[in-house]
Amino acid sequence: MIEADITIKGSVCLTMDRDLTVIEDPFIAIQGERIVYVGQYSNTIEQKYLSKKEISIPNSIILPGLINTHTHVPMVFFRGIADDLPLMEWLNHHIFPLEMKFVNKEMVYWGALLACAEMICSGTTTFCDGYFYPGRIARAAMETGLRVFLGLGFFDREEDVEASARANAETAKYFIEKWQHISPLVTPALFPHAPYTCRPETMKAIKEVAEDYRTLFITHLAETKEEVEIIRERYGLTPVRLLSSCGILNERTLLVHCNWLDQEEIEILAQSGTRVSHNAESGMKLASGLSPIPELIKKGICVGLGTDGCASNNDHDLIREMGSVAYAHKLVNRDPTIIDARQVLLLATREGARALGKEEEIGSIEVNKKADIIIIDTCHPRLQPLYNPYSQIVYAANGDNVCTTICNGRILLENRRLTTLDLQNILKEVERIACSIRKEKL
Ligand SMILES: [Zn+2]
Incomplete structure (x- = not known):
């Protein structure tokens, strides 16, 4: 058994690696801040990993952050x-x-x-x-x-x-x-x-x-x-x-x-x-x-x-x-x-x-790269039916279709919920400052 902090399953992964590999039924394993496995899902592969956190989104496109x-x-x-x-x-x-x-x-x-x-x-x-x-x-x-x-x-x-x-x-x-x-x-x-x-x-x-x-x-x-x-x-x-x-x-x-x-x-x-x-x-x-x-x-x-x-x-x-x-x-x-x-x-x-000079670390989903990964939930009227994931992302999706965001191996957005931020408090403070701008401006 190999320990993993996060494992991810979805329906398709656009790795954006040098060969622009597209993986159907992908399985990704993350240890700490890095990707340690990326490939096609199989029972045997999954059973190799003992994961602290399993993310499985059946209708989804996985891509680099x-x-x-x-x-x-x-x-x-x-x-x-x-x-x-x-x-x-x-x-x-x-x-x-x-x-x-x-x-x-x-x-x-x-x-x-x-x-x-x-x-x-x-x-x-x-x-x-x-x-x-x-x-x-x-x-x-x-x-x-x-x-x-x-x-x-x-x-x-x-x-x-x-x-x-x-x-x-x-x-x-x-x-x-x-x-x-x-x-x-x-x-x-x-x-x-x-x-x-x-x-x-x-x-x-x-x-x-x-x-x-x-x-x-x-x-x-x-x-x-x-x-x-x-x-x-x-x-x-x-x-x-x-x-x-x-x-x-x-x-x-x-x-x-x-x-x-x-x-x-x-x-x-x-x-x-x-x-x-x-x-x-x-x-x-x-x-x-x-x-x-x-x-x-x-x-x-x-x-x-x-x-x-x-x-x-x-x-x-x-x-x-x-x-x-x-x-x-x-x-x-x-x-x-x-x-x-x-x-x-x-x-x-x-x-x-x-x-930005960081191509060795980020920008694609590959083993040893930093785990900067996002998942788009395609179970949405805007994103069905799905024939071509590239087309769906660029011509049909918008940011609201992102359901999971992982940066440096840390989950920052899960099921569209921010995990590291208190959004209500941010909105309150922003509104307080915006009030003074509004007074001046209008
Ligand atoms: Zn500028």
Whole structure:
């Protein structure tokens, strides 16, 4: 007999491994934080394991936990507060003033908890965040049991170019030293906001620190056409060329958005191994643009999916996001074959893991990988009849169809019940803070 902490049985498992193996009647065993067995169910296999917890959902799709490569989780507080506006008006007259007034440690903590609850309920097990007070976001993630890439944001505030770069580099070092060994679920990352808010000197200094510690360097890039023009006017180069000239592009750089790229820039990204976080719903809602990811993928560029913050999405549901990604590219290319459901699911799982440099640990259901697993209950009118599980997830399901979420071998959602969070208390605290925002806003 082999001891297991959790065993899982279901009707089909999309492993998302290198061969994209699909297992009918799967059986999975978890010991501690890792997967120790995955294969087809049989009586003999099941009898080998003495399990503390057996999960058996007869009509279900089992898949790796989803990976959200771009969030600003406390922005849940700005969900639906300023929609349907031109981008600059939205940002300068609504989001920035709200942030100036309401962002504090308490707001960040409760917003992060609400977002974590939302992500667990919709099947996300890893998120990569960038916001103020990242310590509070880490605390929320650790309490909930989710895996987080904790991005520390940077802006150039000082006039002195060298002093600002030096100060930011010092802060970056301190931040990584502080967070790198706190928890196996927390990975620090450095997140200079964008090339229009951080000068090249600052970007370079932060990238040097990131390389010293082999840490992920993240920045928003080429989100809008206007941004490309601003950077060209300021530095005589487009955003990708600017970062390339600073030596910033490599496989530990994650560029968020990349909506406006020319052919040569796509080549630069491919040659340098740079990773891209694609945020389709955010780009569509703000009409800022849509990254040409079918082309990026063809060139071998690693692309993960992100929801972006809730002011521009307005949710953290990666299952819905996957549908939007597929629909958007089919429409703009006027080609329904340009991307299929299986490719899109790959972006939300294994490729997402690769975008964050964690492909050895997460992103697929394989022996020795971390047990980040979700289960979709297909006993639902929306999900029947079932012919093709990839299609069902991307085109028919939404986050509410996730019934079980396991991260690092720990059950965070069971029969749609959150196991690590007191949702009623979170909702109460969120409403208390939202009341003050509402008073100001309405
Ligand atoms: Zn963003």
